[in-house]
Amino acid sequence: MEKQDLLFFCTLCREKPAAEIEKLQCTISHTVKNFKRDEYIAYQGDKVTRLVMLIRGKVRTEIVSSSGLTLPMNDISAPFPLAAAFLFADDNSFPVDVIALEECEVIYISKEAVEKQMAKCAGFMRGFMDFNANQMQNISERLKIFAQKGIKAKVAYYLLSREKKGAFELDRSVASLAGYIGVERPSLSRAISEMVRDGIITFHSGKGTIINFDAMEALLIRGA
Amino acid sequence: MEKQDLLFFCTLCREKPAAEIEKLQCTISHTVKNFKRDEYIAYQGDKVTRLVMLIRGKVRTEIVSSSGLTLPMNDISAPFPLAAAFLFADDNSFPVDVIALEECEVIYISKEAVEKQMAKCAGFMRGFMDFNANQMQNISERLKIFAQKGIKAKVAYYLLSREKKGAFELDRSVASLAGYIGVERPSLSRAISEMVRDGIITFHSGKGTIINFDAMEALLIRGA
DNA sequence: TTTGATTGGTAACATTTGTTACGGATTATA
DNA sequence: TATAATCCGTAACAAATGTTACCAATCAAA
CATH class of the missing domain: 2.60.120.10 (Jelly Rolls)
Known part of the structure; x- marks a missing residue:
């Protein structure tokens, strides 16, 4: 209770x-x-x-x-x-x-x-x-997350709102996060992979860090 | 006031x-x-x-x-x-x-x-x-509108929630509706056009009617 | 250990949506 | 009436996302 x-x-x-x-x-x-x-x-x-x-x-x-x-x-x-x-x-x-x-x-x-x-x-x-x-x-x-256009923008918004000194930890599985932000799991997985590839974040088994804050901001403005 | x-x-x-x-x-x-x-x-x-x-x-x-x-x-x-x-x-x-x-x-x-x-x-x-x-x-x-996947689903949800006996009237411009449901104006325009073409609704200058309710429902289930 | 279930990364392709640009129609303003 | 401004339908193309399928890793249960 x-x-x-x-x-x-x-x-x-x-x-x-x-x-x-x-x-x-x-x-x-x-x-x-x-x-x-x-x-x-x-x-x-x-x-x-x-x-x-x-x-x-x-x-x-x-x-x-x-x-x-x-x-x-x-x-x-x-x-x-x-x-x-x-x-x-x-x-x-x-x-x-x-x-x-x-x-x-x-x-x-x-x-x-x-x-x-x-x-x-x-x-x-x-x-x-x-x-x-x-x-x-x-x-x-x-x-607010739904209002962000583009998966990466949604992810960026989600992560920025809960990072502490650049570090973040997902409190849910990738699959359920996909549901929460309203996209398909493989699409979310791809978006995260690309963000890692582009050196914007690191991510492994639910935890990660934001490396390039400027790039994250840029994602918010326009879905890139 | x-x-x-x-x-x-x-x-x-x-x-x-x-x-x-x-x-x-x-x-x-x-x-x-x-x-x-x-x-x-x-x-x-x-x-x-x-x-x-x-x-x-x-x-x-x-x-x-x-x-x-x-x-x-x-x-x-x-x-x-x-x-x-x-x-x-x-x-x-x-x-x-x-x-x-x-x-x-x-x-x-x-x-x-x-x-x-x-x-x-x-x-x-x-x-x-x-x-x-x-x-x-x-x-x-x-x-709830944002949670609908696909523009037509959003439109269908929006219209179904305010139709009276099949008739509906937009209380806003198409452009502002596009903003409200979070899509681009041309995309919304195209979606509406296709729904008209497919005989699901009629639409002219802000007013319209729902012709095929079943098709509208189907849009809600899967963004088609 | 083996088995099965869950999770999640990836790839190829289909589909949807965004982008940009144009033009007609309508409305407001001079 | 002329003029500008707004609204909106349309098209062609680019980009993003969904779909489906497969496989590897992890973990719990047998």
Whole structure:
């Protein structure tokens, strides 16, 4: 259970000891529901009127089109709020179908209860805001990578944003990095090889260094 | 002044008449600052410790690299909060430089004041949440477009998400749509032409209809 | 050790996209 | 109306990326 569980109960008011919390009116009203494998937890287009927290299990989200074809998006493991960000949006409907991949448990908290709780409990509010802010940051970071034109530019952006004194370490496999930046694995592999060949970086088994910073910058400007 | 000004003063508590608001302790402490054209309002990496609201003028944001080259991102017109979403993030630093394009006025509200105000005034909180939620929705919609592989897939996704009974209307020029989905204008133009040629859509001066839904779906699945 | 699975580098070729340049159409401006 | 500016369709070519396939290296399980 990470920061996300801030969203569950006011146990999240970490600022105070658990014992003290019990005394506060910090319990949030909610309902619980269980889902079996392959059941639909939410349908695309459903109004998001409640905060939907996945507290046990794993789900798959997919876009569904009018003709019935589906397009898998992400898998999400508990604990995680589903579409928390959209709870307050104007067009607050689920952007995807949500399907249980295994036995799942979900709790629902009404929007009103969430608002009340936020007003009542600063810790809860902070937890909610933090979660949304971090998610926003992740997504906007990814968008910036996608906005870079050319694989090398994407790679350069990715590496520059996490190098320390020229050294970097991939926190994922090359294959998953390819997925993350939206290109094919062999293409990414080729791009890295060429950057090594051109003396811009070194790279071996997940670790490397940036040799030529100027060349990296140049890649950002124009996909070369 | 749109919804954004919800974030300014508690005049935003629209739920109550203005006269009544005066009586509440709904004034939020803030400081004001003016900037001249070309002045820096914020530097990339600056900690976001206060809510920064642009209330007059226009700014440009750009990514700056260590070697000094810049990469322009977006232009933003008042009224608009700058990096509101990052106020609560863990790594809460400005992702970009912010430069005044013209005479600008900015107000600063401390994070603490924002938190207090949210606790005190439900309207303010709702305004803040709404704004962030909507921004999140926009950005994630854009990310989904970028995640589509192939120009036609991007176009199909874009059109399918806004067609009504098969009819669609672009709310922007072809050139700006090209920028939005991250491709070159001639490439987008060609893609549209081919889709028209193949009898998938009609298109003329910003308006069109989807003729072959199945083909549109197929484009989403595999960039064809 | 052997086996099988995963990871990732590479190559040849197909396909898509970018680039550059041109011209027609439309709109704003003098 | 003339003039310039913008928008956008088109084409030919260059460049980047995807596709498919193969093999080597690594690692875990038998």
